Amino acid sequence: MMGPLGFCLLALAACQQGQTSPAGSSPLPQERPAMANPVYHFEIPVTDMDRAIAFYEAVLELKLNRETVDGYEMAFFPRADGKPGASGALAKGDVYVPSKTGAIVYFDVADIDPVLERAVARGSKILYPKKHIGAGGYVAEIEDSEGNRLALNALAD
Incomplete structure (x- = not known):
C-alpha cells in the first residue's frame, strides 16, 4: 500500500508528464493531460483510530x-487502481484535527437509508437529512465517531 507521500508524488508525476513550455519552464496548461477526477487522495482526521476504524467499517461496510506512515497512524480505504475517483485514509497524529467546518468528503453508497441507520446505531448524528438532488441522486450528511462532517451520495433510492 502506498503512503501519502507516494500518492502525492505519483499524482504530481501524472499531472506533469515531463512536458514543458518552449522555454523549458513549467508545463503549459494545454499540454497537461485531462483528468476526469482531479482529487486523488484524502485524509480524514481522527483522535481514536480503533473507534474510527470500527465506525467506518461498520457504517460503510468495508x-x-x-x-504507519511517517510516524502517523493511518487506515486506508479500499482503492481500485486504474478506476476513476479518489480514495483516502483515516489519519491520526498531531497535525490531524477532526472538524465539522473543513472540507467535506462524499462517500458513494448504493442506498443512503441503511447507511444512516448503521451510523445512528453507532452514535452518529444526522447533520443533513437525506435529500433528493435531481440527477445527482440523494445526499445526506452525518457526524462520524471523531466529530467530522461526512457526506453520503447515492444515485438511486
Missing part, C-alpha cells in the same frame, strides 16, 4: 488497511 475493510480498512491499517499502516
Whole structure:
C-alpha cells in the first residue's frame, strides 16, 4: 500500500508528464493531460483510530488497511487502481484535527437509508437529512465517531 507521500508524488508525476513550455519552464496548461477526477487522495482526521476504524467499517461496510506512515497512524480505504475517483485514509497524529467546518468528503453508497441507520446505531448524528438532488441522486450528511462532517451520495433510492 502506498503512503501519502507516494500518492502525492505519483499524482504530481501524472499531472506533469515531463512536458514543458518552449522555454523549458513549467508545463503549459494545454499540454497537461485531462483528468476526469482531479482529487486523488484524502485524509480524514481522527483522535481514536480503533473507534474510527470500527465506525467506518461498520457504517460503510468495508475493510480498512491499517499502516504507519511517517510516524502517523493511518487506515486506508479500499482503492481500485486504474478506476476513476479518489480514495483516502483515516489519519491520526498531531497535525490531524477532526472538524465539522473543513472540507467535506462524499462517500458513494448504493442506498443512503441503511447507511444512516448503521451510523445512528453507532452514535452518529444526522447533520443533513437525506435529500433528493435531481440527477445527482440523494445526499445526506452525518457526524462520524471523531466529530467530522461526512457526506453520503447515492444515485438511486
